[in-house]
Amino acid sequence: MHKKNPDTYFLSENNLPFSDFLHFGMSTDCVIFGYKNKSLRVLLIQRGAEPFIDNWAIPGDLVYPNEDLDSSATRILQHLTGLENIYFEQFHTFGTVNRHPVGRVITIGYYSLVRTDNHKPVASTWAKDVKWFDINELPPLGFDHEEIVHKALEHLRKKVRTEPIGFELLPAKFTLLELQGVYEALLNMRFDKPNFRKKILSMDLITPLNEVESNVAHRPAKLFNFDKERYDARKKNEISFEL
Amino acid sequence: MHKKNPDTYFLSENNLPFSDFLHFGMSTDCVIFGYKNKSLRVLLIQRGAEPFIDNWAIPGDLVYPNEDLDSSATRILQHLTGLENIYFEQFHTFGTVNRHPVGRVITIGYYSLVRTDNHKPVASTWAKDVKWFDINELPPLGFDHEEIVHKALEHLRKKVRTEPIGFELLPAKFTLLELQGVYEALLNMRFDKPNFRKKILSMDLITPLNEVESNVAHRPAKLFNFDKERYDARKKNEISFEL
DNA sequence: TTTCTTAAAGTAAAAAGTACTATAAGTTTT
DNA sequence: AAAACTTATAGTACTTTTTACTTTAAGAAA
Numbered sequence: 001m002h003k004k005n006p007d008t009y010f011l012s013e014n015n016l017p018f019s020d021f022l023h024f025g026m027s028t029d030c031v032i033f034g035y036k037n038k039s040l041r042v043l044l045i046q047r048g049a050e051p052f053i054d055n056w057a058i059p060g061d062l063v064y065p066n067e068d069l070d071s072s073a074t075r076i077l078q079h080l081t082g083l084e085n086i087y088f089e090q091f092h093t094f095g096t097v098n099r100h101p102v103g104r105v106i107t108i109g110y111y112s113l114v115r116t117d118n119h120k121p122v123a124s125t126w127a128k129d130v131k132w133f134d135i136n137e138l139p140p141l142g143f144d145h146e147e148i149v150h151k152a153l154e155h156l157r158k159k160v161r162t163e164p165i166g167f168e169l170l171p172a173k174f175t176l177l178e179l180q181g182v183y184e185a186l187l188n189m190r191f192d193k194p195n196f197r198k199k200i201l202s203m204d205l206i207t208p209l210n211e212v213e214s215n216v217a218h219r220p221a222k223l224f225n226f227d228k229e230r231y232d233a234r235k236k237n238e239i240s241f242e243l
Numbered sequence: 244m245h246k247k248n249p250d251t252y253f254l255s256e257n258n259l260p261f262s263d264f265l266h267f268g269m270s271t272d273c274v275i276f277g278y279k280n281k282s283l284r285v286l287l288i289q290r291g292a293e294p295f296i297d298n299w300a301i302p303g304d305l306v307y308p309n310e311d312l313d314s315s316a317t318r319i320l321q322h323l324t325g326l327e328n329i330y331f332e333q334f335h336t337f338g339t340v341n342r343h344p345v346g347r348v349i350t351i352g353y354y355s356l357v358r359t360d361n362h363k364p365v366a367s368t369w370a371k372d373v374k375w376f377d378i379n380e381l382p383p384l385g386f387d388h389e390e391i392v393h394k395a396l397e398h399l400r401k402k403v404r405t406e407p408i409g410f411e412l413l414p415a416k417f418t419l420l421e422l423q424g425v426y427e428a429l430l431n432m433r434f435d436k437p438n439f440r441k442k443i444l445s446m447d448l449i450t451p452l453n454e455v456e457s458n459v460a461h462r463p464a465k466l467f468n469f470d471k472e473r474y475d476a477r478k479k480n481e482i483s484f485e486l
Numbered sequence: 487t488t489t490c491t492t493a494a495a496g497t498a499a500a501a502a503g504t505a506c507t508a509t510a511a512g513t514t515t516t
Numbered sequence: 517a518a519a520a521c522t523t524a525t526a527g528t529a530c531t532t533t534t535t536a537c538t539t540t541a542a543g544a545a546a
Contacts, residue, residue, distance in 0.1 A: 023308065024267040026338070026349060065266065065347060069338040093336040093351050095269070095312040104308060106269060106349075108336050162401070177493085195535065197494075212543090218491040219543040420524085438504065440525075455512090461522040462512035 025105035028072040029060030029145070030088070031152035032081070033135075034116035035169035040135040040185040041116065042149060043080070045127035051101045052142030058149060059127070060107060073110040080130065081114060081121050087168040088112035091155040092148075099144045111152040113168035160186050164205055167226040175213055175221035176200060205231050268348035271315040272303030272388070273331070274395035275324070276378075277359035278412040283378040283428040284359065285392060286323070288370035294344045295385030301392065302370070303350060316353040323373065324357060324364050330411040331355035334398040335391075342387045354395040356411035403429050407448055410469040418456055418464035419443060448474050 032043040044056045059080050063072045069090065077086050088110050095106035121130040133139065135153065138146070160166055166182045167174070180196045183189075200206065207227050212220040275286035287299045302323050306315045312333065320329050331353050338349035364373040376382065381392065403409055409425045410417070423439045426432075443449065450470050455463040 022268045022346060023265050024269045024306075024349075025265045026267045026269075063267075063338075066340055068340055069336065069349070090336065093312065093333065095306075095351075097309055097311055103265060106267075106312070108338075158405070192536070194494075194496085194537085199534090216492090217544060219493055219541085221493060435505070437506085437525075437527085442503085459523085460513055462510080462524055464524055
């Protein structure tokens with residue numbers, strides 16, 4: 001119904017026809033975080049196509065004409081890691097006029113958290129190589145990807161202080177010291193062990209299992225898992241839909 | 244240099260030529276918050292053009308082909324309020340396939356905070372009317388603007404807890420009780436007056452002036468202003484550029 | 487059985503947050 | 517001009533949370 005004469009829409013102060021505005025490219029780029037050996041890592045690909053061929057970059061792709069934004073991010077993640085049900089979140093959109101050498105391409109930044117032990121990322125047609133990099137030892141990146149990674153990290157650090165997402169970087173069963181390591185890597189801080197333990201347990205969101213770690217040269221620690229149901233239930237109750 | 248054959252770029256798993264991906268429209272939409280009479284308000288326009296003509300909506304416009312995203316938001320804000328140096332921030336991008344009746348238009352959501360007393364918003368060619376609405380008494384909105392407003396409010400509420408942006412809703416000189424009113428409206432909570440005062444002053448970010456309010460039927464309160472320089476300086480020192 | 491390493495519990499001081507009371511300083515009313 | 521009233525501002529006592537540190541326990545390895 002509205003399709004008849006689109007040129008009459010959006011005529012703010014300029015007189016360009018509507019069709020002149022439909023020349024944007026859209027992409028999604030994903031900053032994939034992992035955790036291993038007490039350090040925070042980012043998954044990068046080595047580009048197999050121009051522009052920035054051979055450069056390292058964060059994985060991304062153009063949004064399909066008939067694809068939702070989150071679906072696009074899911075597709076990239078799925079494709080690269082082979083995993084489903086990955087935690088991810090949109091955090092910022094980057095659209096400086098000349099950010100892309102080919103044309104006006106605006107990219108939507110997502111970050112995601114994955115358990116690095118579960119899988120091996122695989123290179124594909126569009127990536128010569130895929131590798132985990134320590135967050136403090138990143139190579140030079142193509143496009144404006146350094147800015148994107150930096151901003152992703154900023155968002156992640158804020159988020160992790162208010163919502164229990166640290167678990168997403170660990171296997172389902174983890175020890176409290178492992179969890180502490182995640183938070184220390186993420187926030188670049190040190191915590192006191194007994195106090196960290198006390199605080200985490202007092203939140204009542206992780207449940208002790210009847211299992212302990214194995215193959216360690218010392219007293220094995222108890223394993224826990226995150227009680228997502230309880231968290232979701234609690235969150236639901238607190239939400240007040242004021243609008 | 245890279246412009247010669249764009250069709251070889253971004254060929255992930257599909258075989259569409261690059262030009263097929265350049266048919267997105269981009270817009271920015273601004274959720275403008277104000278504060279008056281102890282209540283939080285949103286500035287809405289009544290649309291003067293299709294689609295959703297006559298409906299209330301948040302102000303927005305298509306991004307110009309040669310315009311940065313933030314510039315686009317600035318332009319809309321400037322145009323509508325006549326004010327410069329308005330606080331604003333990008334918060335989320337909305338791009339569901341069918342969100343826009345005319346075509347695939349992706350919109351970048353911004354929210355901003357303005358001092359409502361400083362100015363009167365003016366309607367223009369693209370808006371029949373402009374009006375402030377109480378956040379709890381919004382009319383039905385066109386497009387997906389209800390979702391956008393809701394999400395903006397969510398972001399604002401988080402932001403206001405970690406950064407001193409409440410001042411942006413008040414005139415340069417304000418009383419502590421006025422500031423308390425802003426926070427109560429923003430967070431939908433009540434604070435104890437002496438404690439709020441103590442907490443705010445202990446942050447050492449607002450400075451007392453040698454002025455008091457006038458034309459009040461009781462003991463006039465002291466006026467304060469926000470010490471932005473001190474805040475910026477302090478923030479600068481804390482930032483550790485770890486990337 | 488001894489030694490080693492880390493888990494896990496406990497304790498005490500400091501800081502921050504909460505609830506409330508009291509006083510001071512203006513304006514308005516009588 | 518004094519009294520009544522309203523709100524600003526200061527102060528106090530109490531509770532809870534955070535921080536720093538000590539102690540004990542449990543298992544693995546030698």
